[in-house]
Amino acid sequence: MYLMNIRSQPELIVALDVPELDRACELADRLPDEVTWCKVGLELFGADGPAAVRALKERGRKVFLDLKLHDIPRTVGRAVRSLAATGADMMTLHAGGGRAMCAQAAEAAASCDRPPLLLGVTVLTSLNREDLGELGVDRTVDEQAGSLGDLAIEAGLDGLVCSVWEAAALRARHPAARLVTPGIRLPDQETGDQKRIATPALAAREGASHIVVGRPIVQAEDPAAAAQTILNELRNPPA
Numbered sequence: 001m002y003l004m005n006i007r008s009q010p011e012l013i014v015a016l017d018v019p020e021l022d023r024a025c026e027l028a029d030r031l032p033d034e035v036t037w038c039k040v041g042l043e044l045f046g047a048d049g050p051a052a053v054r055a056l057k058e059r060g061r062k063v064f065l066d067l068k069l070h071d072i073p074r075t076v077g078r079a080v081r082s083l084a085a086t087g088a089d090m091m092t093l094h095a096g097g098g099r100a101m102c103a104q105a106a107e108a109a110a111s112c113d114r115p116p117l118l119l120g121v122t123v124l125t126s127l128n129r130e131d132l133g134e135l136g137v138d139r140t141v142d143e144q145a146g147s148l149g150d151l152a153i154e155a156g157l158d159g160l161v162c163s164v165w166e167a168a169a170l171r172a173r174h175p176a177a178r179l180v181t182p183g184i185r186l187p188d189q190e191t192g193d194q195k196r197i198a199t200p201a202l203a204a205r206e207g208a209s210h211i212v213v214g215r216p217i218v219q220a221e222d223p224a225a226a227a228q229t230i231l232n233e234l235r236n237p238p239a
């Protein structure tokens, strides 16, 4: 069983949100070796599919395949099996797809030769309480992330995607879960479409096991230096 050592620092996942594989590989080749994880999302997978996962694996990175599956249980279970064959190490599905969908995904992953880790997305970091209300969810973000998180873990998933602001409560309830937190920004960085953001240091303090960073690295003039700054902050958090 995975148990996060409270003294260990979160791992950095760089989201390679670019439209083509050549650009993703060029970026991956420039990142410091300490960056063990790269994320392939809808944009890159849409362009180059399984070849994107394989190319990054060949470069020695672990691959987080973030396609946020959300469909009927049978469809998601079968998709997990096909996507696991790409060699992806970790994948996402929307916990809001329900208990049966999460359970079937977990069963499908367990039946693979190399089972990928499965993460349930709780509340997207681009949403706030007002957005939840508009979707008919009359709860705080904490409450919604808490109940989706419980459902996903009870159904057999390995971890959760949440913002840093829900991480401590989810860590207390699920000590063995991977907690992956996107919406990471240093104080002077543009938030873009993210609404629930926090720094790498806060993510570490709140119990995240991984942080996901895209634009602050990928769109930086020097992506390697931008990644190194974040790694340094994780290693030596400012007081």
Ligand SMILES: O=C(O)c1cc(=O)[nH]c(=O)n1[C@@H]1O[C@H](COP(=O)(O)O)[C@@H](O)[C@H]1O
Pocket (backbone or CB within 6 Å): 015, 017, 041, 066, 092, 121, 123, 124, 125, 126, 161, 162, 182, 183, 184, 192, 194, 212, 213, 214, 215, 216
């Ligand atoms: O599952 C994710 O990775 C994810 C979940 C979430 O709630 N919010 C979120 O931003 N993400 C992803 O994390 C990355 C964040 O990118 P930046 O905002 O550019 O750092 C993107 O690739 C998003 O798809």
